[in-house]
Amino acid sequence: MPYEAPPQLADMSLADIARALEERRLPPIEKWNPTETLDSKMRIAADGTWFHEGSPISRAAMVRAFSTLLVREEDGSHALLTPQCRQTIKVEDAAFVAVDVQRKGDALAFRLNTDDLVLAGPDNPLQARGDAEVPAIYLKVRHGTEARVNRSTWLQLVDLAEDLDGVPRVSSQGATFPLVPQ
Known part of the structure; x- marks a missing residue:
């Protein structure tokens, strides 16, 4: 099939x-x-x-x-x-690449390079690594694996972010995630 x-x-x-x-x-x-x-x-x-x-x-x-x-x-x-x-x-880096993100209600929905869909939240958190000048955002997928958010998807996240205390953050399913390392 x-x-x-x-x-x-x-x-x-x-x-x-x-x-x-x-x-x-x-x-x-x-x-x-x-x-x-x-x-x-x-x-x-x-x-x-x-x-x-x-x-x-x-x-x-x-x-x-x-x-x-x-x-x-x-x-x-x-x-x-x-x-x-x-x-x-x-x-080499992460097992998957997040290639798209959309806000859907109170959730951020990601599409991976494998066509998997992942809803960010407490079970699938986002984590910022690197430094404030060159952040790298990772999304927990399943079984310990992660997806690195590609540049265009990172720019989409920045558009969805709110500035809280000088730090851009996004929220999804009740959890809030900074877009720069803390």
Whole structure:
């Protein structure tokens, strides 16, 4: 069955996004505890491009499938999990890239480079790193993984921000996040 990309984020209501998140079937990797560990020979570049043995993975459907198996370990390393095997994967910066954001009611909805949708909030916080001159914004995705907010999406966030005590901040689902490191 061919993959059908979700509609543009701007065209979706908060109810549409919530429904899409509910309908997304992810593998139950939190229940898996594989004993074998291998090197996947894969790497995720800082720009979100996935590579296998040095060559880019050009099939978006494969990247989407692999991304559902991705976890970030407590030591900061990443792995792809199956019930039988943990395969290490090198991640240069963040596993995902946030490529769009829209305010939907009291929530900030993000689209990732894998077409995943994520609602920022207490369960998926935004974190500012770097410094005030060159901030880097990260969004928690799932299983410890993060998405780095790309430049155009960061500019969208700045447009949505309120200046509180001289610090630009955005709020989503009752949580407030600074857009510069504190």
